[in-house]
Amino acid sequence: MIDQLAGIIKEYRDFYIMTHVNPDGDAIGSLLGMYLALKENGKNAIPIIGAEFPELFQFLPGSGNTVIGFDSIGFNPSHIIVLDVAAENRISPEIGDLRKSAKLVNIDHHPTNPLYGDYNYVLPSANSTTQLVYEILTRAKYRLNLDVAKCLYTGLVTDTGCFKFAGVTSATFELAARLLEFGVDNYDITRKLFEEFPESRLTLERLMIERLEVLLDGKLVLSYIDNEDYHKLGASLSEGESLVNRLRETRGVEVGGLITKLSENQYKVSLRSKGIVNVATVAAALGGGGHSRAAGLKVSMSREEIRERLIRLIDSSLNSSTT
Ligand code: 5GP
Ligand code: MN
16 A cells, blocks of 8 residues: 555645644644655645644644635645544545545554545554655655654654653654654754643643542543633633643553533543553544544533543443453
8 A cells, every 4th residue: 555655646746635623743744744745746735724723833844835725726636645534524624525536545543544545544553644654755765855854753753742652662763763864853843842832721731630530549530621711811722732641640540531612512522541441442432533542532412421421431441451
């Protein structure tokens, strides 16, 4: 499949590049990395996003070239390259009738990805989708540059939690080394990603900590943030990204979960596990998905019902792991 994809980006000329709703560093890094590499190698590519470009990633090269939605674009690409998107309904914005005129290339590392593309390169063992983008670009013998490397490195540090999470191997560091050789400044990237948050994020974190509940004998920590909180602080939803990680940092905690209210009866849930509980399975039971240690979902239920369902699902997962 990787040879086939390398062949596609060499042979064809016009591409849309897309990623998921609420894009994180891997989503944006792969979107912009693929976009810049295609441009560098003489292709026409348009990176499409569903909503305003997240402020956190505006320092990345190519961020100013992203286009919101498809309106008024007279462009008929042969392929839509979809990066880091676990399920077709998470592609942002919705692609509607585009699938009739263009082939969908699904490049991802989520184990729950149902292979919704015309071409699917889904490798759950990959640390990040940017790793897969790098592999395809190098297989195509594409010329890379510092800007591409910055974007791909951003995805790698984001999805490995700065090389901290499970799944990091010598190959991860080899890829990091290849990317740094282009001249990427590691601290420049990690500082911008992790040490330059707006003050409102600190307030969101305080709210999350104040409201947390320790459940299931200290194995589960749940908390919540509401759209009204974001609204009051003038904060964007992307500022809440990665806050959930704090909830599993305590000894004995197996799962941290953050319930974010998006609108009346519309919630987003982020789950993080240390390993015993497969949160991708928990999320899938409620219509979501993700990785075994990081998963999420969107649901229309009350917060109380979500809380009850999560406690029950995680409790039974913990119990089945000890028997
Ligand atoms: P986060 O908690 O950072 O939003 O998401 C964690 C992981 O779960 C990500 O890898 C993300 O792709 C996946 N995920 C989050 N929300 C959903 C969802 O609604 N559906 C699916 N299938 N995956 C999700
Ligand atoms: Mn990813």
